[in-house]
Amino acid sequence: MFETLEVGRRLKRSEYNDLQLPLRQKLLEAQFELAQQDYPVIIVVAGLDGAGKGTLVHRLNEWMDPRGIETNTYWEHSDEEESRPYFWRFWRSLPPRGKIGIFLGSWYTRPAQAAVDDQMSREEFAVACQQIESFERMLHDDGALVIKLWLHVSEEVQRAQLEGKAPRSQQNPRVSDRPYELHGNYAKTLEASEKLILGTDSSHSRWHLIEAQDRYYRDITAGEIIAEAMQAHKPRNQPLPAGPSDADDIAVTGRQPTVLDGVDLTKSMEKDKYKKKLAAYQDKLQDLSWKAYRQRRSVVAVFEGWDAAGKGSAIRRVTGAIDPRLYKLVQVGAPTDEENAQHYLWRFWRQLQRDGRATFFDRSWYGRVLVERVEQFASPAEWQRAYSEINQFERQLVAHGCIVLKFWIHISKDEQMARFKTRAQEPHKRHKITDEDWRNREKWHDYELAVDQMVSHTSTQHAPWTLVAGNDKPWARIQILKTFCKTMSAALDKEK
Amino acid sequence: MFETLEVGRRLKRSEYNDLQLPLRQKLLEAQFELAQQDYPVIIVVAGLDGAGKGTLVHRLNEWMDPRGIETNTYWEHSDEEESRPYFWRFWRSLPPRGKIGIFLGSWYTRPAQAAVDDQMSREEFAVACQQIESFERMLHDDGALVIKLWLHVSEEVQRAQLEGKAPRSQQNPRVSDRPYELHGNYAKTLEASEKLILGTDSSHSRWHLIEAQDRYYRDITAGEIIAEAMQAHKPRNQPLPAGPSDADDIAVTGRQPTVLDGVDLTKSMEKDKYKKKLAAYQDKLQDLSWKAYRQRRSVVAVFEGWDAAGKGSAIRRVTGAIDPRLYKLVQVGAPTDEENAQHYLWRFWRQLQRDGRATFFDRSWYGRVLVERVEQFASPAEWQRAYSEINQFERQLVAHGCIVLKFWIHISKDEQMARFKTRAQEPHKRHKITDEDWRNREKWHDYELAVDQMVSHTSTQHAPWTLVAGNDKPWARIQILKTFCKTMSAALDKEK
Numbered sequence: 006m007f008e009t010l011e012v013g014r015r016l017k018r019s020e021y022n023d024l025q026l027p028l029r030q031k032l033l034e035a036q037f038e039l040a041q042q043d044y045p046v047i048i049v050v051a052g053l054d055g056a057g058k059g060t061l062v063h064r065l066n067e068w069m070d071p072r073g074i075e076t077n078t079y080w081e082h083s084d085e086e087e088s089r090p091y092f093w094r095f096w097r098s099l100p101p102r103g104k105i106g107i108f109l110g111s112w113y114t115r116p117a118q119a120a121v122d123d124q125m126s127r128e129e130f131a132v133a134c135q136q137i138e139s140f141e142r143m144l145h146d147d148g149a150l151v152i153k154l155w156l157h158v159s160e161e162v163q164r165a166q167l168e169g170k171a172p173r174s175q176q177n178p179r180v181s182d183r184p185y186e187l188h189g190n191y192a193k194t195l196e197a198s199e200k201l202i203l204g205t206d207s208s209h210s211r212w213h214l215i216e217a218q219d220r221y222y223r224d225i226t227a228g229e230i231i232a233e234a235m236q237a238h239k240p241r242n243q244p245l246p247a248g249p250s251d252a253d254d255i256a257v258t259g260r261q262p263t264v265l266d267g268v269d270l271t272k273s274m275e276k277d278k279y280k281k282k283l284a285a286y287q288d289k290l291q292d293l294s295w296k297a298y299r300q301r302r303s304v305v306a307v308f309e310g311w312d313a314a315g316k317g318s319a320i321r322r323v324t325g326a327i328d329p330r331l332y333k334l335v336q337v338g339a340p341t342d343e344e345n346a347q348h349y350l351w352r353f354w355r356q357l358q359r360d361g362r363a364t365f366f367d368r369s370w371y372g373r374v375l376v377e378r379v380e381q382f383a384s385p386a387e388w389q390r391a392y393s394e395i396n397q398f399e400r401q402l403v404a405h406g407c408i409v410l411k412f413w414i415h416i417s418k419d420e421q422m423a424r425f426k427t428r429a430q431e432p433h434k435r436h437k438i439t440d441e442d443w444r445n446r447e448k449w450h451d452y453e454l455a456v457d458q459m460v461s462h463t464s465t466q467h468a469p470w471t472l473v474a475g476n477d478k479p480w481a482r483i484q485i486l487k488t489f490c491k492t493m494s495a496a497l498d499k500e501k
Numbered sequence: 502m503f504e505t506l507e508v509g510r511r512l513k514r515s516e517y518n519d520l521q522l523p524l525r526q527k528l529l530e531a532q533f534e535l536a537q538q539d540y541p542v543i544i545v546v547a548g549l550d551g552a553g554k555g556t557l558v559h560r561l562n563e564w565m566d567p568r569g570i571e572t573n574t575y576w577e578h579s580d581e582e583e584s585r586p587y588f589w590r591f592w593r594s595l596p597p598r599g600k601i602g603i604f605l606g607s608w609y610t611r612p613a614q615a616a617v618d619d620q621m622s623r624e625e626f627a628v629a630c631q632q633i634e635s636f637e638r639m640l641h642d643d644g645a646l647v648i649k650l651w652l653h654v655s656e657e658v659q660r661a662q663l664e665g666k667a668p669r670s671q672q673n674p675r676v677s678d679r680p681y682e683l684h685g686n687y688a689k690t691l692e693a694s695e696k697l698i699l700g701t702d703s704s705h706s707r708w709h710l711i712e713a714q715d716r717y718y719r720d721i722t723a724g725e726i727i728a729e730a731m732q733a734h735k736p737r738n739q740p741l742p743a744g745p746s747d748a749d750d751i752a753v754t755g756r757q758p759t760v761l762d763g764v765d766l767t768k769s770m771e772k773d774k775y776k777k778k779l780a781a782y783q784d785k786l787q788d789l790s791w792k793a794y795r796q797r798r799s800v801v802a803v804f805e806g807w808d809a810a811g812k813g814s815a816i817r818r819v820t821g822a823i824d825p826r827l828y829k830l831v832q833v834g835a836p837t838d839e840e841n842a843q844h845y846l847w848r849f850w851r852q853l854q855r856d857g858r859a860t861f862f863d864r865s866w867y868g869r870v871l872v873e874r875v876e877q878f879a880s881p882a883e884w885q886r887a888y889s890e891i892n893q894f895e896r897q898l899v900a901h902g903c904i905v906l907k908f909w910i911h912i913s914k915d916e917q918m919a920r921f922k923t924r925a926q927e928p929h930k931r932h933k934i935t936d937e938d939w940r941n942r943e944k945w946h947d948y949e950l951a952v953d954q955m956v957s958h959t960s961t962q963h964a965p966w967t968l969v970a971g972n973d974k975p976w977a978r979i980q981i982l983k984t985f986c987k988t989m990s991a992a993l994d995k996e997k
Contacts, residue, residue, distance in 0.1 A: 063820070071816075072834060342837055
């Protein structure tokens with residue numbers, strides 16, 4: 006693979022000077038065009054040590070308008086990063102729409118390093134490649150342009166660079182006094198790199214391999230690749246072909262049972278029994294939350310349900326059992342503009358708490374396949390691909406050791422009406438009922454279908470949905486607390 | 502001080518039930534009123550261990566609409582927090598305008614703990630109190646309502662709680678198996694608490710002391726204090742009395758010399774000499790940046806100057822010498838809405854890099870006393886108090902070990918005109934010149950005055966301004982690089 010990158014491509018200084026000015030202009034034009042667009046550009050600068058990745062990043066910042074670029078480097082990982090799923094650190098520095106994010110060190114760094122150090126099995130490596138592929142495809146599907154550059158140098162050039170023999174070299178070994186760790190690993194690095202490149206080269210996110218020995222050739226080539234990719238980019242957001250699970254498909258067949266019809270809404274619990282059970286489960290949950298803390302296991306819990314289903318009060322029965330230092334409650338409302346300028350999952354990633362802590366979401370990423378679908382805030386293509394995006398997201402949480410719980414609190418349409426009326430009458434509850442609630446009620450059947458498909462697509466072994474019978478609030482709360490205790494008990498003391 | 506808090510205030514359960522409903526209503530009304538306002542509410546819940554701080558926080562979340570509240574707990578500090586000035590962690594979780602932030606554990610926790618453990622001298626303790634006072638005054642001046650609650654219990658009640666004898670108690674010792682560390686320290690804790698409360702009780706940010714033995718009395722009292730404070734709050738934003746340094750004062754005396762007149766704009770450097778010096782200083786700066794990294798010293802550098810003064814190209818000469826992993830360049834443009842919903846310094850705090858790294862600001866917090874002053878985006882009261890707010894901010898940076906550099910790149914009005922014309926002609930520079938630049942030019946004299954007063958108020962021993970002669974770009978760049986090298990050399994190897 007790399008033999009074509011040691012053939013001696015080079016530019017004379019005069020050629021470089023001639024090419025530089027029109028290239029800069031092209032890049033600037035592409036950048037100004039981008040500023041008007043609603044997608045970001047993500048540039049991954051990867052390659053061998055000594056190939057001049059850092060210098061290229063400097064050059065790109067020099068050529069383009071730095072006001073539209075953010076350069077992110079990944080190097081020493083903080084404990085805040087290490088105590089969350091691997092991709093959290095990349096999510097938190099993704100560029101907003103209209104801007105460029107340059108990544109020097111990226112999601113490729115760790116698998117590459119691990120492969121060179123023989124610290125990853127063949128299977129783990131395949132999983133890592135697949136995760137990268139999903140991540141980049143998701144960004145691409147959202148409109149992002151992903152440009153990946155790989156800089157290659159021969160073993161001789163690398164050695165000269167790393168040993169400081171190259172002119173005006175700027176290097177890493179200054180971090181410590183130990184001899185540069187990749188010395189002698191050149192062949193192995195190439196081998197791992199080839200596997201990584203092959204495993205992550207896809208039509209929507211191609212690798213560009215660049216011979217990097219000559220800095221003039223390297224910089225001009227990288228610049229041209231970026232300029233052309235930016236000029237050519239048309240964000241794709243076309244509807245996927247509608248599958249058998251598409252809403253229209255079901256709608257034409259009339260009112261069919263959904264998974265919600267299986268929830269027994271007649272269940273209830275008497276006050277005395279409720280109080281006893283509440284106290285017992287809260288005590289247990291308190292213990293379990295400290296145990297999870299000690300075992301550095303985090304919990305991510307999602308609460309969804311009909312308006313007035315009692316999400317808030319159910320959540321309070323859960324949080325009431327847990328030390329405030331051990332959890333964060335996230336109320337999901339309208340996104341801020343920083344959130345709107347990102348992939349829709351970004352605002353949820355940014356809320357994830359550290360290992361040992363719980364994050365509770367009052368409404369969640371499932372809004373994408375519920376309200377955004379029903380209200381047509383998301384296109385069919387967007388909400389349909391959201392199922393797999395969400396599954397990927399939750400799989401990453403679970404793989405990191407999170408315990409994922411998801412509740413849909415179900416009530417009947419009549420029960421909802423009764424609660425709306427009560428709310429309208431009680432002064433301290435009046436704020437809870439809005440015009441929007443009445444409007445949502447009219448779309449009851451659309452929501453039923455959306456919930457049915459949501460459960461069908463996203464209730465997985467590692468992150469199953471719990472459908473809660475909510476007509477009787479005590480019953481619902483105990484069911485939720487019980488599920489918490491059961492799930493956490495089963496998960497703790499096990500291997501991550 | 503605390504003897505009045507052990508007199509046996511209590512409520513019967515029936516009284517509590519009667520009082521709870523109207524109180525909730527009052528709190529909710531205050532909260533909805535707040536949502537329309539452009540200031541945040543900051544509630545500090547402090548007090549003795551075993552006094553029920555956590556339970557009170559649960560109660561407040563239950564009583565109010567959790568959609569408008571964010572609860573922040575400070576406990577185990579992350580390395581991202583520890584490697585930045587102490588207040589960074591609080592800045593990053595301040596509530597936006599219209600919302601409530603509850604702080605369980607706060608800026609009081611560390612000084613209180615240190616005082617109990619005898620790890621803080623009397624002088625350090627005084628400095629800590631003063632920092633807290635400045636922080637809260639700044640928030641208050643920006644409109645925020647700060648409510649501070651101190652929960653007190655007697656030694657007997659504390660012991661019963663901590664030893665788990667109290668009914669339904671929820672405690673900390675589960676974190677570890679060691680006996681609760683405050684045992685036996687009750688008297689000492691009271692002593693330190695009293696000092697801390699006295700040192701930070703001010704008219705704009707009062708402490709409310711609450712007898713907390715009876716949970717009914719505690720919760721109702723805390724709720725009433727919050728409801729009343731929220732109802733009564735009128736954010737103050739009145740102009741300060743204009744001091745002798747006010748702009749008007751100088752304007753009436755006609756065109757007087759300013760500090761900028763002392764900059765010798767005839768300075769220049771020949772190309773050959775420039776190239777040699779550039780290479781030498783960049784090499785030196787490269788070494789120094791690694792040295793700073795090894796010594797865990799961070800650098801914060803501010804670049805300000807006239808439009809077309811050459812800030813961008815000067816910054817590139819600095820960053821060009823530094824490994825991209827060791828710095829972050831922050832381009833300060835229009836604030837996002839998340840930034841607009843916070844104190845104006847928030848957007849700069851959030852950018853600070855970790856120990857050992859540099860943060861470069863292309864434009865900065867000085868916008869408050871430059872463009873925001875001249876364009877009247879900030880009221881006189883706002884930009885006048887900004888001087889001391891900025892000094893406080895920079896003092897915290899320096900106290901933490903940051904090396905702070907500030908550059909104003911000065912050019913003559915004629916030189917600016919010449920550069921505007923060139924920019925308009927060169928295609929790859931055309932984007933740099935906007936209508937706004939021409940408008941700013943008309944206000945040259947207003948900016949001169951603003952710069953003069955900025956330097957006068959904020960050029961301090963620990964964070965001095967460097968006025969750079971910018972008519973000749975090579976000269977300016979070398980002057981900046983030289984200042985970097987000199988300042989960093991002097992600061993490194995010294996005690997933080």
